[in-house]
Amino acid sequence: MPPVFFEIPLNADLETVKRQAGSRKFDARLVRGVSRRCRYGFPQVTVCDPLRKGHPFPTVFWLSCPCLSRKVDRIESAGGVRELGRRIERDRTRDWRIFNLQYVLFRVFLLGPERSREIMEEDPPAWLSLTATGVGGIRSGGDVSVKCLHLQAASMIGMGWHPGEDWLCERIGVQECDDPLEWPCTTG
Template sequence: MPVEPYSDADASVVEQQLGRQPRGVAGVAWRCPCGKPGVLATEPRLPDGTPFPTTYYLTCPRAVAAVSTMEADGVMAEMSQRLVDDPALAAHYYRAHEAYLAARAEFGPAVPEIGGISAGGMPTRVKCLHVLVGHALAAGRGVNPLGDEALDLLGEFWAKPCLGEQ
């Protein structure tokens, strides 16, 4: 999946968003309509050698906060149960897992320690909505069904002023 180059200006914004410098950035996978990075693509192995399965890292503070609230409200448990109850949803989610692994392969050499492991609980459960939302934003609608659902629940989180704007 193509990503945009990660500029010095992007690095400054992301450091402000996260409160630290990100590691292993491969590029910007999704930008907010205001133009700021909202999802970073990361390399499968960080510069210090650590395997890093989170290919799509959600950085937008508004999205991160809203997704954290959804997680606290129990959305993950409900989605995980639906994967057990709905074979069609489970099959689509499995394809999202495969798409995630294929995208990771584009950002760096294979990392045996995380071979076959995507992120966010895929392909059998929902462990981290931040990953699923990041994946849905980066890949576009229709790739990750539960990421799409979470985005629908979030609404237009970008419509409020961005970080540093009031």
């Protein structure tokens, strides 16, 4: 089940997330919470608002940790998206559908009843996008289609499971850095 609880971000968390993003385009105003922190207390995965400027944002979970992001960069550049997709398609198609359905439910949970009702009535195409697409905006219910390993890793951490979790964890390895001073998490 998706986590119902996450930490409300402090101003220091938002500043850290901005530093962690570096040159990557990310709007820290979308951060609704911190899903997981590293042992040094810095955000690793944030929970994002499902809407950006009134339009669906493609992910609920953002991999903010630069160390994890770098590890995932390497896996992705070595063909990891295709490899993970084949692995899930071969062994875990049913779990993939369940995972994406839980993702949609968590997205709607974040909106809450009032915002959900408002979107349903005022912007039916946006509501359809929010409720018919899973991780990364992939259409739910169809064939396995994996998009962006950063989204997959962040969603695995944020949701607490993933159909390709064994594959992801094996390739990512240790999910923390040895020294946060080597990364833009701290100003020190």
